[in-house]
Amino acid sequence: MKNLSAKIALAPTALVALVVFVGCIAWTVGLSFTGSRSIPEFSFVGFEQYVALFGSPRWLVSLRNMAILGIGFVGGCLVLGYLLAIFIDQKVRAESTLRTIFLYPYALSYIVTGFAWQWFLNPQLGLQKFMQDLGWTDFTFRLLIDRNLAIYTIVAAAIWHGAGLVMALVLAGLRGIDEDIWKAINIEGIPKWRAYLSIILPMLGPSFATCILLLAFGVIRNYDLVVAMTGGGPGSATEVPAKFVMDYLFERQNVGLASAGATILILTVVAVAAPIWYARHWQTRRAASASKG
Amino acid sequence: MSEQVLPLAASTAHHDGPRPATFSWERAGIYAFLLVASLFFLLPIYTMVSTSLKTMAEVRATNVLMPPLAPTIEAWGAAWNQACTGLDCDGVQVGFLNSLKIVVPVVVLSILVGALNGYVLSFWRFRGANLVFTVLMFGAFIPLQMVLYPLVRLWSSLGLYGSLPGLIAVHVIFGLPVVTLMYRNFYAGLPIEIFKAARVDGAGFWRIFWSIFVPMSAPITIVVVIWQTTGAWNDYILGLTFGGRENAPMTVQLNNIIASQTGERQFNVEMAATMLTAMVPLLVYMVSGRWFVRGITAGAVKG
Amino acid sequence: MAEVEARNLSIRYGEFTALEKLDLTVPHGQFLVLLGPSGCGKSTLLNSIAGLQPITSGQIWIGGKNVTWAEPKDRGIAMVFQSYALYPKMTVRQNLSFGLKVAGVKAAEIAQRVQRAAETLQLHTMLDRRPAELSGGQRQRVAIGRVLVREAEVYLYDEPLSNLDAQLRVELRREIKRLHRHLGSTSIYVTHDQVEALTLADMIAVMNKGRIEQLGSPEEIYERPATRYVAAFIGSPAMNFIDGDIAIEAGKPVFKWGQASIPLDRYGFAAGATPGKATLGVRPEHIAHGEHAGGQDFLVETTIDLLEPMGSDTLVWCRTKEGQQIGLRVPTELRPREGDAMPLGISVSSASLFDTASGLRL
Ligand SMILES: Nc1ncnc2c1ncn2[C@@H]1O[C@H](COP(=O)(O)OP(=O)(O)OP(=O)(O)O)[C@@H](O)[C@H]1O
Ligand SMILES: [Mg+2]
Numbered sequence: 001m002k003n004l005s006a007k008i009a010l011a012p013t014a015l016v017a018l019v020v021f022v023g024c025i026a027w028t029v030g031l032s033f034t035g036s037r038s039i040p041e042f043s044f045v046g047f048e049q050y051v052a053l054f055g056s057p058r059w060l061v062s063l064r065n066m067a068i069l070g071i072g073f074v075g076g077c078l079v080l081g082y083l084l085a086i087f088i089d090q091k092v093r094a095e096s097t098l099r100t101i102f103l104y105p106y107a108l109s110y111i112v113t114g115f116a117w118q119w120f121l122n123p124q125l126g127l128q129k130f131m132q133d134l135g136w137t138d139f140t141f142r143l144l145i146d147r148n149l150a151i152y153t154i155v156a157a158a159i160w161h162g163a164g165l166v167m168a169l170v171l172a173g174l175r176g177i178d179e180d181i182w183k184a185i186n187i188e189g190i191p192k193w194r195a196y197l198s199i200i201l202p203m204l205g206p207s208f209a210t211c212i213l214l215l216a217f218g219v220i221r222n223y224d225l226v227v228a229m230t231g232g233g234p235g236s237a238t239e240v241p242a243k244f245v246m247d248y249l250f251e252r253q254n255v256g257l258a259s260a261g262a263t264i265l266i267l268t269v270v271a272v273a274a275p276i277w278y279a280r281h282w283q284t285r286r287a288a289s290a291s292k293g
Numbered sequence: 294m295s296e297q298v299l300p301l302a303a304s305t306a307h308h309d310g311p312r313p314a315t316f317s318w319e320r321a322g323i324y325a326f327l328l329v330a331s332l333f334f335l336l337p338i339y340t341m342v343s344t345s346l347k348t349m350a351e352v353r354a355t356n357v358l359m360p361p362l363a364p365t366i367e368a369w370g371a372a373w374n375q376a377c378t379g380l381d382c383d384g385v386q387v388g389f390l391n392s393l394k395i396v397v398p399v400v401v402l403s404i405l406v407g408a409l410n411g412y413v414l415s416f417w418r419f420r421g422a423n424l425v426f427t428v429l430m431f432g433a434f435i436p437l438q439m440v441l442y443p444l445v446r447l448w449s450s451l452g453l454y455g456s457l458p459g460l461i462a463v464h465v466i467f468g469l470p471v472v473t474l475m476y477r478n479f480y481a482g483l484p485i486e487i488f489k490a491a492r493v494d495g496a497g498f499w500r501i502f503w504s505i506f507v508p509m510s511a512p513i514t515i516v517v518v519i520w521q522t523t524g525a526w527n528d529y530i531l532g533l534t535f536g537g538r539e540n541a542p543m544t545v546q547l548n549n550i551i552a553s554q555t556g557e558r559q560f561n562v563e564m565a566a567t568m569l570t571a572m573v574p575l576l577v578y579m580v581s582g583r584w585f586v587r588g589i590t591a592g593a594v595k596g
Numbered sequence: 597m598a599e600v601e602a603r604n605l606s607i608r609y610g611e612f613t614a615l616e617k618l619d620l621t622v623p624h625g626q627f628l629v630l631l632g633p634s635g636c637g638k639s640t641l642l643n644s645i646a647g648l649q650p651i652t653s654g655q656i657w658i659g660g661k662n663v664t665w666a667e668p669k670d671r672g673i674a675m676v677f678q679s680y681a682l683y684p685k686m687t688v689r690q691n692l693s694f695g696l697k698v699a700g701v702k703a704a705e706i707a708q709r710v711q712r713a714a715e716t717l718q719l720h721t722m723l724d725r726r727p728a729e730l731s732g733g734q735r736q737r738v739a740i741g742r743v744l745v746r747e748a749e750v751y752l753y754d755e756p757l758s759n760l761d762a763q764l765r766v767e768l769r770r771e772i773k774r775l776h777r778h779l780g781s782t783s784i785y786v787t788h789d790q791v792e793a794l795t796l797a798d799m800i801a802v803m804n805k806g807r808i809e810q811l812g813s814p815e816e817i818y819e820r821p822a823t824r825y826v827a828a829f830i831g832s833p834a835m836n837f838i839d840g841d842i843a844i845e846a847g848k849p850v851f852k853w854g855q856a857s858i859p860l861d862r863y864g865f866a867a868g869a870t871p872g873k874a875t876l877g878v879r880p881e882h883i884a885h886g887e888h889a890g891g892q893d894f895l896v897e898t899t900i901d902l903l904e905p906m907g908s909d910t911l912v913w914c915r916t917k918e919g920q921q922i923g924l925r926v927p928t929e930l931r932p933r934e935g936d937a938m939p940l941g942i943s944v945s946s947a948s949l950f951d952t953a954s955g956l957r958l
Contacts, residue, residue, distance in 0.1 A: 005498035006417035013410050013473070014425045016466055021432035024440035024447075031442070040446070084330060090323050100579075101331050104338075107578035107585065109527030111544045112571045115551060116337040119344065119564060120357060126340075129356040160334065168586045180681035183648050188695030188746070189669025198694070202685030221436045224529040228548060245438040250534070255442060262439045269434055308664040310653040 081166020114228020388546030411476025455537030
């Protein structure tokens with residue numbers, strides 16, 4: 001047989017890919033249509049689990065929080081990361097130190113990030129006490145224990161963790177921009193902020209698309225950060241879908257419901273990724289046909 | 294020519310050489326922004342370190358932003374070998390060793406499998422290879438929760454659940470898409486003539502891999518080592534689900550220590566334990582410098 | 597009036613000196629070409645005139661004003677780049693109008709100027725396309741259009757045609773020349789292509805290692821190169837150089853080359869003849885052959901070494917007995933053959949003489 005060795009070499013990967021990435025997903029989707037509790041049952045219940053899922057206040061809170069994270073965290077990272085990259089790109093001193101400072105959180109785990117921020121914002125001894133020690137005695141900074149605000153502390157911690165990634169990717173993009181473009185901008189007397197907004201930003205489209213993909217998947221997968229920072233609390237104010245699924249799989253013993261939640265998660269992934277892929281595909285085709293014509 | 298222009302022309306006539314540097318609000322603004330941003334990024338780690346160097350009495354008496362007045366590494370010692378997880382009070386060293394036992398084999402196996410996959414996918418095109426690659430890339434995007442439960446069942450039936458080999462295996466599997474992609478892109482960037490020349494010389498599949506491509510793979514292998522070391526060390530969810538009590542990695546143990554504290558919380562010990570958990574990836578980051586960024590860029594799936 | 601002047605201009609990159617005490621004046625309305633090999637400082641000079649390049653010492657004057665410390669946008673200049681430097685995500689129309697919009701020019705005025713530029717450069721059909729959807733030549737047209745709408749006094753071009761294929765280059769070259777005639781503004785044009793330089797320029801500045809070797813009209817540069825370097829750089833195939841000595845025989849200057857001595861009385865010395873080592877430069881197109889060989893100042897016997905047919909002409913490489921190689925151009929229909937004897941006639945009136953040590957024209 002032709003290429004036998006090559007086929008043998010790829011076989012284990014092919015098997016794993018098939019079993020884990022196709023088989024297990026199919027299994028989970030299948031389970032979401034059963035009434036499975038702690039062990040899989042093969043009782044078909046149609047969309048009952050989905051109905052139960054969207055009837056569950058906790059799931060709805062999770063979805064809302066995912067949306068807040070999605071907008072706040074992705075948006076925050078993009079804006080802060082782009083600003084950092086722009087400011088670093090102004091031929092500043094100590095550039096490599098600054099890059100190190102902005103990117104190091106990305107090397108840390110979400111568990112570590114969560115505990116660091118939990119302590120930093122600790123209601124008794126954290127930032128609040130610092131402000132009170134400064135003489136601002138009625139300052140209260142009860143972010144972590146305020147039901148309405150706790151999710152935003154997670155957004156802040158996540159931005160702290162992820163903004164450096166955007167900075168690094170966008171800075172690489174900025175450095176790739178033709179010197180002559182900047183010369184043209186200079187000669188036309190276009191102010192820098194205007195150039196970064198109207199000329200450079202559109203040119204960085206691919207860098208930003210990559211960032212958005214990576215950050216958005218971070219949002220959908222977000223589990224450890226919430227566990228470490230708030231454990232989903234206060235109450236269930238900071239629950240997120242990934243945590244919902246984990247809890248119902250392993251603690252609350254409702255595999256059917258959890259599988260329904262997981263299925264919704266993967267649909268979200270597709271919903272995020274598809275437009276970006278489509279846009280890229282479309283752009284390459286457009287560029288290819290233009291250079292031919 | 295109006296008369297007003299003349300004095301202006303006269304005043305510029307002596308300009309010569311580079312424009313003298315003058316105070317510019319723009320530059321000041323740039324540095325001010327960078328300074329504030331640096332504070333934002335450094336404060337959390339500063340509070341962690343300074344708290345870990347205080348005694349609990351000092352922690353209570355001062356606040357998070359105060360530097361330790363009498364730095365002591367007591368809390369670090371306690372975190373390393375006394376902090377309690379439930380009834381076991383052996384510190385985070387247990388988790389540290391577990392994480393080492395997980396990460397080292399994971400990195401080695403990922404390199405071997407990933408390099409081989411990348412090699413096949415770059416040079417040995419056959420029907421079905423592309424399909425495997427597509428499925429793999431899809432695997433890079435799926436949330437773990439999507440496959441966790443079936444995998445737990447599968448691992449139990451294979452007797453792998455809760456064992457070290459089982460945990461290592463899941464790490465390798467979930468790292469496979471990105472590692473394969475890194476090697477594939479790296480090999481695809483090499484001139485195909487290298488491969489063709491070797492084929493013409495009559496070298497076979499394994500021979501070409503071991504004698505030609507493996508020795509050329511150092512740059513991407515460094516990136517993979519960095520990527521997989523930090524990735525596996527920072528993992529929480531796989532260790533929690535597949536590790537069992539015996540093999541809990543450092544992140545899981547840290548969470549257990551902090552979550553299972555009863556009575557008054559020992560913030561200084563907690564922060565020392567957190568710093569200890571962060572130490573390996575931080576070191577990797579500091580030492581690897583630009584390679585780390587290259588890893589992110591290479592791992593940033595370019596669909 | 598926009599005369600451009602560099603006064604005593606020096607530019608250093610750290611230790612490396614890119615330009616050394618350079619003086620240059622471009623009168624209003626002139627088309628100056630900066631010509632020189634890669635790395636000789638052409639772009640550095642152009643960028644410093646544009647204000648894109650910090651200078652180490654010296655001054656830049658444009659239109660009678662000292663603009664040494666002025667921002668690029670305040671210098672009344674416009675610039676075209678080798679890489680086009682179009683804004684890739686904007687349409688052609690936006691590319692043309694964006695700078696004006698930012699500068700606060702009124703919409704009606706912008707539309708009018710864009711319209712005029714589009715007419716001049718035939719950009720009508722592509723106004724709503726993006727740069728990625730244009731060919732290289734079209735892109736450079738747009739880049740020139742972006743420069744036109746600025747209605748600047750001075751136009752700067754940095755190798756604008758280098759990325760184009762040969763045919764387009766010739767086409768756009770003509771267009772740039774026509775444009776210059778039409779606008780009558782001052783232009784400075786960087787290239788390392790001598791054909792471009794000779795066809796476009798009113799004045800050529802040949803640069804070498806951060807200095808201007810010669811500034812003159814294309815004819816002067818070609819016919820009376822000031823240095824051996826300039827002589828070698830201009831002309832294709834390159835000038836033939838013959839090393840020998842200048843001596844005075846019977847009160848008359850002669851060029852001694854081996855046994856031979858070539859009378860120099862018909863050569864126009866810049867400042868009298870002095871004996872010493874010298875190099876005689878003869879352009880291949882000035883060497884007579886066949887029946888005309890005899891009527892010149894000097895006849896040299898050679899044999900044909902190598903032929904390079906180039907269509908209507910053939911390059912013939914000959915060799916003397918002493919081993920000196922001499923190249924010349926011969927109409928192909930004469931059918932020269934390798935190995936044939938080839939007597940050549942050299943006329944000193946169209947030749948150049950250089951001091952061998954200093955390389956300066958004698
Ligand atoms: N930023 C810089 N730092 C150090 N040296 C530089 C820099 N820019 C240019 N140089 C050096 O200055 C010299 C002149 O460069 P310049 O770009 O002006 O050459 P050029 O004549 O335009 O060449 P080309 O035809 O290749 O464009 C070169 O030797 C180059 O190596
Ligand atoms: Mg140049």
